[in-house]
Amino acid sequence: MMSKFCRRILVLLCCILSCICPRHIPAAASTLYVINDHGGTTISRISSTGTISTFVTGLNNAQDLTFDRAGNLYVSVLGDHAIEKITSAGVISTYATGFVYPWDLAFDHNGNLYVSDFFGGSIKKIAPNGTVSTYLSGIDRPDAIAFNANGTFYYGTSEYNDPTSGMIWKVSNSGIPSLFASSHDLYTPYKFAFDSQGNLYVATGTGLGVQKVTPDGTETPFGFSADQRTSSGLAFNDQGNLFVTDSGDGEIYKDLPNGSSSLFAQGLITPIGMAIASDAVPEIGRSSLAATIIMFMPIVLCIKRRRILRCG
Secondary structure, three states, X not given: OOOHHHHHHHHHHXXXXXXXXXXXOOOOOEEEEEEEOOOOOOEEEEOOOOOEEEEEOOOOXXXXXXXXXXXXXXXXXXXXXXXXEEOOOOXXXXXXXXXXXXXXXXXXXXXXXXXXXXXXXXXXXXXXXXXXXXXXXXXXXXXEEEEXXXXXXXXXEOOOOOOOOOEEEEEOOOOOEEXXXXXXXXXXXXXXXXXXXXXXXXXXXXOOXXXXXXXXXXXXXXXXXXXXXXXXXXXXXXXXXXXXXXXXXXXXXXXXXXXXXXXXXXXXXXXXXXXXEEOXXXXXXXXXXXXXXXXXXXXXXEEEXXXXXXXX
8 A cells, every 4th residue: 555655745746747737738720810911000810711800900011920839929010110019819019129120030949039130130039028139140131030840040131132142041059150051942031931840941922932941951842833922921830731821912822741732811912921829829737747647656656764665
């Protein structure tokens, strides 16, 4: 029989772990959020069935958006030279200011938000407390940015007067950039998205569709069709499907992992930046580890009176 002391210790551990251990919540249907007009004033919400509704309006030339882990939406707003924060209820507040031309957004694993400042020639880092610092500087027109699953940072650069200048840079842990990929087809790397295999997808936004770049830097067209030439927004859902905005025709396409494409939503105005959120945001909670301990309760070792006893 397990001693009373061991039982009490196990009950206490399970109570603690039920409060601090992650609880797995099944993924809900994905909802897309997209900037959807010529002046970047409106963010539309698109359900998993393609139904379009208005989420917020009144923005001043919004460019890109991304979600944090709590389900808040962050938007780069060119007209205000700022980053705005929007709650799930649609409440807008200013999160950070002082940018020249805030373009793309990406969170790292620690909750820091990175901003490519296109005409500012730099990439800024915003800590969770709102403190802004410079991560990289002296960059010629940084645009798309993203982190891969390992936390490695990538950014793109482009020079509109030079059609051979589309370049993607990989940044080392010490903050040193190195050239990762470069070609005419990467001209104007507008948006980035990584799949679960570490492949980088690039929306060019200039008539060249979506380009796929493997971890070794090999580049090939992906899901390319005349209907996706002006791709300017990318987002993966939990099933590995890539959603692509076509700003020229006001449509969004769904690209499967095998590269086949289908029309997902239409009737938009000028869809550009896009982000995906689950209808149920994962919580910090409960019972996975606690359940594991209970299952292995008979072999738990406990300490009592300076001796190690085997319970059970």
